[in-house]
Amino acid sequence: MNDTNRERQKNPSGLRSQSPREDRPRGDAGAGGGRDAIVIEAPPDKGGGNWGRRAFGRTVAFLSPSLLLVVWELLARWGAIDERLFSRPSLILGTLLPLLRSGELLSHIAVSLQRIVLGFLAGAAPGVILGLSMGLFPPLRAWLMPLVSSTFPIPKLAIMPLILIVFGLGEASKVFTIGIGVFYLVLINSMTGVLSIEPIYLDVAKTFGASKKDFYLTVAIPGSLPMIFAGLKLGMGTALLLIVAAEMSAAQAGVGWMVWRAYDMFDIERMFSALLTLAVLGYLLAILLETIERKVIPWKEK
Amino acid sequence: MEGKVDAVLKRRTDAGMDRVAVGERSAVGWSRSPALPPGVSVKISGLTKEFDMGDRSVVAIDRLDLAVRDGEFLCIVGPSGCGKTTLIRTIAGLETQTNGTIWMKPPANRRPLTAMVFQTDSVFPWMTVEDNVGYGLKMQGVSKSDRDAKVQSLLRVTGLEKFGKSYPHQLSGGMRQRVNVARAFAADPEILLMDEPFGLLDEQNRMILQKELMDIWRESRKTTLFITHSVDEAILLGDRILVMTAHPGRVKEIIDIDIPRPRDLITLRGDARFISLYKQVWALLSEEVLRSRAQETPHS
CATH class of the missing domain: 3.40.50.300 (P-loop containing nucleotide triphosphate hydrolases)
Incomplete structure (x- = not known):
C-alpha cells in the first residue's frame, strides 16, 4: 500500500491544480484491527499530461471562435439581432469566397500588406536605433525624452489631416501614418530594454576589459533584444489598427479602403469580409514575428 | 590595451x-x-x-x-x-x-590584470556556454582559433564539455556558476x-x-x-x-x-x-x- 502510494506520488501527470489532500479522507477511523494511518494519495491520472493540455488548448483555440460564429448565425436566423446591420456568417462567407476566388481580395491584401510592411519598417528601424541610443547615452535621453513623452500620446488620427497636407494623397502619407505609430512603441521598448539590463552584466563587461563598442555589441544590444521584440510585436498590432485609418481617405484600394467603401455602399457583408481579412492578416503577421523572434533570440526562456 | x-x-x-x-x-x-x-x-x-x-x-x-x-x-x-x-x-x-x-x-604580455567571479548569476544569458567562457579572451582580442582551444580545455576541466553549445537557461544554478568560474580562469588574469x-x-x-x-x-x-x-x-x-x-x-x-x-x-x-x-x-x-x-x- 505504502509503496504504491509513493509510486503514484511520483507520477508527474498529477496536475497541480488539485490538491491531493483535500478530497481524501485524512484518516480511516475504526477500520478493523491495524492502526489508523493518514493516507495521502496522488490524484488519479487524468491522462495526457502535457500533451493533453496542449491538445486541449489547440482545440479550444479553434472552438471558441467557431462557437461565436454559430451563436451569431443562430441569433441572426432567429431574428434576435438585426441581420441588416450585423449580417450573419453564412452570408459573409457567401460574399468572401467569390471575392477571394476572383482575386479581388488578394489584390487589396497586396496593396495593404505593402503599406503595412513599408510603414512598419519605416517606423521600426529608426525606433530601434533611436531607442537604443537613448538607452545608452543619458544626455541624448535627457534631451529627447520630453519630446517623446509629449508627442507620443497625440492620437495618430488627429494628425491625419496634417499628414495629408505634408505627404500628399499618395502612398507616402499612408506609410507615414503607420510608421509614426510603430515608431513610438518600438522606440520606448528599445530604450527600456537597454535601461533594464541587469547592472551585473555591466560589471562583467567592465572587469573583462570590454571597450565601449564591445559593450554595445556584446551586452547592450543582445540584452535588450527581448524588449525590442516586445516593441516590434506591439508595433505590428498598431500597424494593422492604423491601416484602416490610413486608407480611410485618399485611397483607391486596400483592405482598409474596402471597409470604408463597403460602409459607404452599406454593403455589410463586404465590410465584414474585409474585417475578417484584417483579423486573419494580423494573426499571420504575429506568427511571422514570433517565428523570427525564436530565430533571433534562441536563449529566450519559454 | x-x-x-x-x-x-x-x-x-x-x-x-x-x-x-x-x-x-x-x-x-x-x-x-x-x-x-x-x-x-x-x-x-x-x-x-x-x-x-x-x-x-x-x-x-x-x-x-x-x-x-x-x-x-x-x-x-x-x-x-x-x-x-x-x-x-x-x-x-x-x-x-x-x-x-x-x-x-x-601582467605579462596581453593578459588582463584582474578577472572577477561574482556571487550572483552573472553569466550572459544571450551567449552560449562557450561564448561566455571565451568572453574575456575575446575582449583581449585573442583570435577565434586560439580562444577555442583554451575554452575547450577549460570546459573539460569544469565538466562542461557537453554543454558548450547550450544556453545558460538550459543549465542548473551550479552549472552556471561553473561557467562563471571557467570564464574567469579562461581570461588568465x-x-x-x-x-x-x-x-x-x-x-x-x-x-x-x-x-x-x-x-x-x-x-x-x-x-x-x-x-x-x-x-x-x-x-x-x-x-x-x-x-x-x-x-x-x-x-x-x-x-x-x-x-x-x-x-x-x-x-x-x-x-x-x-x-x-x-x-x-x-x-x-x-x-x-x-x-x-x-x-x-x-x-x-
Missing part, C-alpha cells in the same frame, strides 16, 4: 602618494615602481572608500593596509557589510577609492577575484565546485582573493585567511593555514589543526559579528 592601462591608473588616483608611477603609462615601467616588494602581487596602503549617500557619507573601508603574496590564495572573511566586496571591487576597478593606493603586479562565488549554491554543489576550483587553481597558482562567509571554506581553500573588522572595514588579523594540500573537507573535519584554526578564526570573526550587531541601528 590602452583602456587597460587607464583602468590601472584609475585605481591609483589618490592623494598624490604615487604620482611618479602614475606618470608612467606602460605596464612594464609600472612594475619597476619601488613600491612593490619582491614576492608581493598586490600591495594596498591606506585604502579608504567612502560612499556618498546624499545627506551623509558612509565609510566602507577605513585606511586598510594589505600585502597579497605572489601566487597565494587569500580568503577574506568578515561580518556582512564590512567592506569585503568593496575591497575586491576596488581592486577590480569597479569602484574608485576615496583615498590610498593599490599597487599591482603588471594576473589576479583572480572571487566574491563568494559558491555562496548561493547548495552544499553538494558547493563541495564539488570547491574541489574543482582547487584542481584548476593548483595548476596555475594564480594570486587569488576569495571572499567567503564560511570558515570551513576559508580553511579548506586558503593559504591565509584575512579577517576583516566590522564596519568600517580594516584588517583585523591574517592567519596562516599551515595544512598541506591537497586538502579534503571530510578528513579535515577530524583534523586537530583544522579544529584549532577553526576556533581561532571563529573567535576573531564572532567578535566582529557581535560588534557589527551592536552598531546596528533601526533604518529610518
Whole structure:
C-alpha cells in the first residue's frame, strides 16, 4: 500500500491544480484491527499530461471562435439581432469566397500588406536605433525624452489631416501614418530594454576589459533584444489598427479602403469580409514575428 | 590595451602618494615602481572608500593596509557589510577609492590584470556556454582559433564539455556558476577575484565546485582573493585567511593555514589543526559579528 502510494506520488501527470489532500479522507477511523494511518494519495491520472493540455488548448483555440460564429448565425436566423446591420456568417462567407476566388481580395491584401510592411519598417528601424541610443547615452535621453513623452500620446488620427497636407494623397502619407505609430512603441521598448539590463552584466563587461563598442555589441544590444521584440510585436498590432485609418481617405484600394467603401455602399457583408481579412492578416503577421523572434533570440526562456 | 592601462591608473588616483608611477603609462615601467616588494602581487596602503549617500557619507573601508603574496590564495572573511566586496571591487576597478593606493603586479604580455567571479548569476544569458567562457579572451582580442582551444580545455576541466553549445537557461544554478568560474580562469588574469562565488549554491554543489576550483587553481597558482562567509571554506581553500573588522572595514588579523594540500573537507573535519584554526578564526570573526550587531541601528 505504502509503496504504491509513493509510486503514484511520483507520477508527474498529477496536475497541480488539485490538491491531493483535500478530497481524501485524512484518516480511516475504526477500520478493523491495524492502526489508523493518514493516507495521502496522488490524484488519479487524468491522462495526457502535457500533451493533453496542449491538445486541449489547440482545440479550444479553434472552438471558441467557431462557437461565436454559430451563436451569431443562430441569433441572426432567429431574428434576435438585426441581420441588416450585423449580417450573419453564412452570408459573409457567401460574399468572401467569390471575392477571394476572383482575386479581388488578394489584390487589396497586396496593396495593404505593402503599406503595412513599408510603414512598419519605416517606423521600426529608426525606433530601434533611436531607442537604443537613448538607452545608452543619458544626455541624448535627457534631451529627447520630453519630446517623446509629449508627442507620443497625440492620437495618430488627429494628425491625419496634417499628414495629408505634408505627404500628399499618395502612398507616402499612408506609410507615414503607420510608421509614426510603430515608431513610438518600438522606440520606448528599445530604450527600456537597454535601461533594464541587469547592472551585473555591466560589471562583467567592465572587469573583462570590454571597450565601449564591445559593450554595445556584446551586452547592450543582445540584452535588450527581448524588449525590442516586445516593441516590434506591439508595433505590428498598431500597424494593422492604423491601416484602416490610413486608407480611410485618399485611397483607391486596400483592405482598409474596402471597409470604408463597403460602409459607404452599406454593403455589410463586404465590410465584414474585409474585417475578417484584417483579423486573419494580423494573426499571420504575429506568427511571422514570433517565428523570427525564436530565430533571433534562441536563449529566450519559454 | 590602452583602456587597460587607464583602468590601472584609475585605481591609483589618490592623494598624490604615487604620482611618479602614475606618470608612467606602460605596464612594464609600472612594475619597476619601488613600491612593490619582491614576492608581493598586490600591495594596498591606506585604502579608504567612502560612499556618498546624499545627506551623509558612509565609510566602507577605513585606511586598510594589505600585502597579497605572489601566487597565494587569500580568503577574506568578515561580518556582512564590512567592506569585503568593496575591497575586491576596488581592486577590480569597479569602484574608485576615496583615498590610498593599490599597487599591482603588471601582467605579462596581453593578459588582463584582474578577472572577477561574482556571487550572483552573472553569466550572459544571450551567449552560449562557450561564448561566455571565451568572453574575456575575446575582449583581449585573442583570435577565434586560439580562444577555442583554451575554452575547450577549460570546459573539460569544469565538466562542461557537453554543454558548450547550450544556453545558460538550459543549465542548473551550479552549472552556471561553473561557467562563471571557467570564464574567469579562461581570461588568465594576473589576479583572480572571487566574491563568494559558491555562496548561493547548495552544499553538494558547493563541495564539488570547491574541489574543482582547487584542481584548476593548483595548476596555475594564480594570486587569488576569495571572499567567503564560511570558515570551513576559508580553511579548506586558503593559504591565509584575512579577517576583516566590522564596519568600517580594516584588517583585523591574517592567519596562516599551515595544512598541506591537497586538502579534503571530510578528513579535515577530524583534523586537530583544522579544529584549532577553526576556533581561532571563529573567535576573531564572532567578535566582529557581535560588534557589527551592536552598531546596528533601526533604518529610518
